[in-house]
Amino acid sequence: MSWNDGGGGGWGGSGGGPWGRRPSGGGGREFEELVRNMQKKGRRFLPGGFGGIRGILIILVVLVAVWLASGIYRVDTNEQGVEVVFGRWVNTTTPGLDYNWPAPVGQVFTPTVTEIQQFTIGTTPNQSLMLTGDENIIDVKFVVKWKIDDAGKFLFNISDPEGTTRNVAESAMRQAIGRTPLATALAEGRAEVEQKTLELMQAMLDEYGAGVEIRQVELQSVDPPAAVIDAFRDVQAARADQERSINEAQAYQNQIVPVARGDAQRMLQEAEAYKEQVINTAEGDAARFMSVYNEYVLAEDVTERRIYLETMETVLRDMEKIVIDTGAMDGGGVVPYLPLDQLRRSSDQEG
Numbered sequence: 001m002s003w004n005d006g007g008g009g010g011w012g013g014s015g016g017g018p019w020g021r022r023p024s025g026g027g028g029r030e031f032e033e034l035v036r037n038m039q040k041k042g043r044r045f046l047p048g049g050f051g052g053i054r055g056i057l058i059i060l061v062v063l064v065a066v067w068l069a070s071g072i073y074r075v076d077t078n079e080q081g082v083e084v085v086f087g088r089w090v091n092t093t094t095p096g097l098d099y100n101w102p103a104p105v106g107q108v109f110t111p112t113v114t115e116i117q118q119f120t121i122g123t124t125p126n127q128s129l130m131l132t133g134d135e136n137i138i139d140v141k142f143v144v145k146w147k148i149d150d151a152g153k154f155l156f157n158i159s160d161p162e163g164t165t166r167n168v169a170e171s172a173m174r175q176a177i178g179r180t181p182l183a184t185a186l187a188e189g190r191a192e193v194e195q196k197t198l199e200l201m202q203a204m205l206d207e208y209g210a211g212v213e214i215r216q217v218e219l220q221s222v223d224p225p226a227a228v229i230d231a232f233r234d235v236q237a238a239r240a241d242q243e244r245s246i247n248e249a250q251a252y253q254n255q256i257v258p259v260a261r262g263d264a265q266r267m268l269q270e271a272e273a274y275k276e277q278v279i280n281t282a283e284g285d286a287a288r289f290m291s292v293y294n295e296y297v298l299a300e301d302v303t304e305r306r307i308y309l310e311t312m313e314t315v316l317r318d319m320e321k322i323v324i325d326t327g328a329m330d331g332g333g334v335v336p337y338l339p340l341d342q343l344r345r346s347s348d349q350e351g
Contacts, residue, residue: 071102078114080151083107092152109155113148116215119162120144121170129225130174136182139223142194144169144201145216153211165205165212172200173217190219 074097075081081093083100084107091100100106122128122141130140146165148154158164176196180189198217205212224232296303 079110082109089156118145130177132182134181141221149213150211157209
């Protein structure tokens with residue numbers, strides 16, 4: 001960028017110089033007349049008159065002071081100052097008063113750096129059609145929001161900052177979509193695609209020294225190409241049915257498996273309890289047998305009679321009994337008795 005571009009104006013510009021338009025044609029006589037008039041006015045204020053070298057030097061000093069003072073400039077809070085000297089960027093300043101060489105030596109640009117700007121990518125098929133990670137074609141439209149981060153880099157490092165930012169945005173989105181499967185890009189992966197695109201854009205622009213900060217990448221639409229959208233919707237519907245069937249089967253499994261596991265655990269516990277019961281019964285029977293056997297060894301006759309009586313008691317407990325006494329032949333051998341067991345059963349039934 002040339003020092004004589006913009007608002008400063010150079011020696012060859014329309015201003016002709018820092019103090020006025022350069023004389024041309026018959027301007028020689030006009031210039032001499034101007035000097036004589038200045039000398040006349042100067043005699044009123046300067047002792048000794050305004051002529052000679054001394055007067056000219058005073059005029060030059062005043063003009064140089066005015067010229068130097070014109071280099072003071074102000075940068076607003078939403079701007080950055082970019083100082084240029086002989087067409088070369090030398091410094092970037094922050095808001096406030098500052099100084100740079102005045103024109104034509106220096107020049108100051110004050111672009112707005114707080115304004116958020118945006119552009120849209122994907123308005124034409126050449127921009128919107130992209131290849132996904134699983135080699136499907138997808139139609140993408142997105143918005144990029146950005147602002148100037150470093151005004152000096154923005155103005156002088158690249159010739160077309162906004163155009164470069166657009167190209168970088170399209171390249172970064174193609175790279176992010178190329179790493180993402182179609183189903184993911186259409187559903188839960190949108191936020192990840194936006195974040196990857198933003199990071200790739202910022203990295204590339206920083207490498208270029210563009211002085212641009214990417215604030216947001218927002219996907220507006222992610223769809224299959226218009227030519228195949230009907231078929232794609234059929235596929236999506238089939239996938240939804242498949243997903244629903246899988247969820248139903250999973251729910252049935254979640255319902256059946258815990259019940260089956262509970263039944264299995266209950267059966268194991270019952271078997272374990274039965275095992276303990278059988279073992280305890282067997283051990284008790286064995287202990288009782290050994291106790292009887294030890295008594296039998298000590299007194300065989302008594303033990304045999306006791307065992308006989310206990311066995312007969314157990315066998316005859318619930319049987320109807322008739323007692324016959326062979327010594328009472330007069331009565332036919334039958335001994336009358338009171339059937340207490342029958343009376344007991346009758347009373348129990350009546351109760």
